[in-house]
Amino acid sequence: MKKSTNKKQADLDSNKEDSQHQFLTTNQGLKINDNQNSLKAGERGPSLLEDFILREKITHFDHERIPERVVHARGEAAHGYFQVYESMAPYTKAKFLQDPAQKTPVFVRFSTVAGSRGSSDLARDVRGFAVKFYTEEGNYDLVGNNVPVFFIQDAIKFPDLIHAVKPEPHNEIPQAASAHDTFWDFISLLPESMHMIMWVMSDRALPRSLRMIEGFGVHTFKFINEQGKAFFVKFHWKPLLGVHSVSWDEAQKISGKDPDFHRRDLWEAIESGNFPEWEFGVQLVPEEDEHKFEFDLLDPTKLIPEELVPVMKIGKMTLDRNPDNFFAETEQVAFHPGHLVPGIDFTNDPLLQGRLFSYTDTQLTRLGSPNFHEIPINRPIAPVHNNQRDGHMRQTINHSKTSYEPNTLSGGCPFQAKMSEGGFTSHNERIEAHKIRGRSQSFFDHFSQATLFFNSQSDYEKNHIVDALSFELGNVKAEYIRKRMLKMLWYIDKGLAAKVAYNLGISIPSALETPLNQSYPADADVASYQPVIVKSSLEKSEALSMASTVKNSILTRKIAILVADGVSENSLKTMKSILQAQGAVVEIIAPKLGVVITENDQEIKVDKSFLTAASVLYDAVYVPGGSNSVDYLEADADAIHFLNETFKHCKAIAADSAALSVLKATYFGSKIPENYKDVSEILEGVFINNSIEALAGDFINAIALHRFWQREKKDKVPA
Ligand code: HDD
Numbered sequence: 001m002k003k004s005t006n007k008k009q010a011d012l013d014s015n016k017e018d019s020q021h022q023f024l025t026t027n028q029g030l031k032i033n034d035n036q037n038s039l040k041a042g043e044r045g046p047s048l049l050e051d052f053i054l055r056e057k058i059t060h061f062d063h064e065r066i067p068e069r070v071v072h073a074r075g076e077a078a079h080g081y082f083q084v085y086e087s088m089a090p091y092t093k094a095k096f097l098q099d100p101a102q103k104t105p106v107f108v109r110f111s112t113v114a115g116s117r118g119s120s121d122l123a124r125d126v127r128g129f130a131v132k133f134y135t136e137e138g139n140y141d142l143v144g145n146n147v148p149v150f151f152i153q154d155a156i157k158f159p160d161l162i163h164a165v166k167p168e169p170h171n172e173i174p175q176a177a178s179a180h181d182t183f184w185d186f187i188s189l190l191p192e193s194m195h196m197i198m199w200v201m202s203d204r205a206l207p208r209s210l211r212m213i214e215g216f217g218v219h220t221f222k223f224i225n226e227q228g229k230a231f232f233v234k235f236h237w238k239p240l241l242g243v244h245s246v247s248w249d250e251a252q253k254i255s256g257k258d259p260d261f262h263r264r265d266l267w268e269a270i271e272s273g274n275f276p277e278w279e280f281g282v283q284l285v286p287e288e289d290e291h292k293f294e295f296d297l298l299d300p301t302k303l304i305p306e307e308l309v310p311v312m313k314i315g316k317m318t319l320d321r322n323p324d325n326f327f328a329e330t331e332q333v334a335f336h337p338g339h340l341v342p343g344i345d346f347t348n349d350p351l352l353q354g355r356l357f358s359y360t361d362t363q364l365t366r367l368g369s370p371n372f373h374e375i376p377i378n379r380p381i382a383p384v385h386n387n388q389r390d391g392h393m394r395q396t397i398n399h400s401k402t403s404y405e406p407n408t409l410s411g412g413c414p415f416q417a418k419m420s421e422g423g424f425t426s427h428n429e430r431i432e433a434h435k436i437r438g439r440s441q442s443f444f445d446h447f448s449q450a451t452l453f454f455n456s457q458s459d460y461e462k463n464h465i466v467d468a469l470s471f472e473l474g475n476v477k478a479e480y481i482r483k484r485m486l487k488m489l490w491y492i493d494k495g496l497a498a499k500v501a502y503n504l505g506i507s508i509p510s511a512l513e514t515p516l517n518q519s520y521p522a523d524a525d526v527a528s529y530q531p532v533i534v535k536s537s538l539e540k541s542e543a544l545s546m547a548s549t550v551k552n553s554i555l556t557r558k559i560a561i562l563v564a565d566g567v568s569e570n571s572l573k574t575m576k577s578i579l580q581a582q583g584a585v586v587e588i589i590a591p592k593l594g595v596v597i598t599e600n601d602q603e604i605k606v607d608k609s610f611l612t613a614a615s616v617l618y619d620a621v622y623v624p625g626g627s628n629s630v631d632y633l634e635a636d637a638d639a640i641h642f643l644n645e646t647f648k649h650c651k652a653i654a655a656d657s658a659a660l661s662v663l664k665a666t667y668f669g670s671k672i673p674e675n676y677k678d679v680s681e682i683l684e685g686v687f688i689n690n691s692i693e694a695l696a697g698d699f700i701n702a703i704a705l706h707r708f709w710q711r712e713k714k715d716k717v718p719a
Helices: 007-013 052-062 155-165 181-187 191-200 248-257 261-271 326-331 350-366 448-456 459-474 479-492 494-504 508-512 569-581 627-634 637-648 657-664 692-704
Strands: 075-084 104-112 127-135 138-145 221-224 230-239 277-286 312-321 558-562 585-590 595-597 603-605 620-623 652-656 686-689
Touching: 007 104, 075 127, 075 261, 075 326, 104 312, 138 230, 155 181, 155 350, 181 479, 191 448, 191 479, 248 459, 261 312, 448 479, 459 479, 459 494, 479 494, 479 508, 494 508, 558 569, 558 637, 569 585, 569 652, 569 692, 620 637, 620 657, 620 692, 627 637, 627 657, 637 652, 637 657, 652 657, 652 692, 657 686, 686 692
Parallel strands: 558 585, 558 620, 620 652, 652 686
Antiparallel strands: 075 104, 075 312, 104 127, 127 138, 221 230, 230 277, 277 312, 595 603
16 A cells, blocks of 8 residues: 555554455454355254354444434545645644644544434535644644534533434434424524524525535634734635535435435545635634624624624645545544644633533444544544553553553653643633623624624525525424514514515514513523624625625536437537536436437447436536437427426526527427527526537536526526
8 A cells, every 4th residue: 555645644554454365354364265154054954153253244243333423423524634824823823823834634524413324415404514633733623514603602502402403202203304393492492593593594504515615613712822822713614616505496306316415526526636625714803802892702603794803814725535434434533622732722602611521422422432532533643642541442552560640660751741842731811700500691692693694695595595494484383483483583684584474374463472582590580581682783794695605617517418319429529528628527418328329420428317317416407409319308308307407496508509499398498589699688597509619608607607596586497
């Protein structure tokens, strides 16, 4: 095996097994002669207990499963590296943020939250974005999400939140979905969740690709520099491909056509050398400015608008290698927000504080031993020396006589490290307080940033939020829960509440009769627990909308070309090669697999048939000319459905003029005038031209724009 220059890869190499040209053996290394038959008393007789080969094989199989993660069970991961652009020494002494020449290995796991390990990638859900940096000073984990805020303000509510969103306990329904009574029952009693609810009901919860999501550390953390000065810091990951989503109808269909859609997309991109990249950003607030904001920096339901504190891009992460083994790496990786390095510290955010307990605790159940840090994917590249010993599956052979400190028998080793030697010290924060089980009044504004988020959305994004809420609440059976939610929405935006109320067939005045309380302790003065209604001083924040994201490339976009026998070779090949030159992934889809015969009798390999492909798995579609192919496709229900659905989901469509009749046979085709000049003036994102080069130019620009969402309301299509 080739030795890797990536230190973590080199470290993992020592655990890799390769069966090429090797004999089959038992776990004890004994060569196996017959892996087909168990040992029996006679050919037709019972199996013998003595068959240690059978017993070993079946025993191992019986114990192959470990508990799935209690949240974020469904996930996929990749290896890569991180490089800082310039030294961050003025703000932090973290070593991996000092030297632009240094490549720090990373392992990143993406996940959905609510579904089980085998659930669909396209659930409406938050995406986990957990990064393990294998630094020279030990592992640093940034365990974030693709949403910058959280549902709850205090970790003590986390089990309640997760119990509410997971499938209902009596019948384990629904899988990987929040559209059910227990979730909305809880949420509608929890005004603090409203900001996050806006994000989860937005298109952010339906990514086109994990390579196209943002990541956030969520909590405010601290950077500490060499002089001991602290800065509050919010962490951001910004994808170079921009932030893009699919529609809800599409998400539901992808869940059936390819539940591994995101996993496959990430895997294939990395295998084909299209390495996903994110810029790492920080929002920095000097410690003395802690109270300059109209929200509390310790409140995890608030973000710092980029208009108030811009995001400074400080480095880049590239994912360049798929795991070799899903279980060994992706399943066994154990993240923990408490895995810190000198120069980075926590704040007193009560959600973060609770997380610091939960993550080690959960690994004990999941991975079964306090030695989970020794599992290859988890072990740091920095040396580990301490007096922790023994336990299930211990790998390290500690050969010293002492396992305590202080000692003299081992010369006092291992030593404590001074700060100057890289020893970690917690930030010397002054705390003077009464012990209290309570919440700060500065945490009681629950609506201002929910409103800010909603106001910052484009019209189509607002429509999607209305539709999402109408879908979710429409699946709630208890009408009083729907009403309670409508009252919450009313506080966010009256128009939003009115539109959802209309879809639910509920009158707003009847919804407003419901009392609005947040939950409060038994002995509390209820009046003092009412949410505080505050207006954000900011009307809009552009960074909160996906409308203004990067839309300048078709790199890795998947494009379908619909063909049948008799297709024009020139029309097909010219378009295909222009798209591929721009980095798109092009697939030829025909009535059956094998080859199609072009009009000049050439064979072209077919990638997918109408049976194995579906429009929802592509970003755009092209129809080449060639009279027999065109005649076939215009009469083929699968081809026409493919086009109608592509149109419905607002994607770019291009056709050679010779294939006009195929488009005419679609539902939207009736809008194409007889003597059209530019079809896209009537049907946005639809192009027909007899110059394939000119057509390709328009098509590429349109695919880069991602979607023509205006079509949704204007040109509805039954598909
Ligand atoms: Fe958590 C897993 C992110 C709050 C308790 N969490 C987990 C993962 C991510 C997050 C990405 C998956 C890690 C992986 O891929 O293995 N969690 C968050 C974020 C939160 C958050 C961004 C809020 C800002 N989590 C949170 C709270 C608690 C937990 C408040 C408990 C008090 N989270 C867990 C856990 C998990 C977990 C039970 C399940 C599997 C695991 O840890 O390793 O400990």
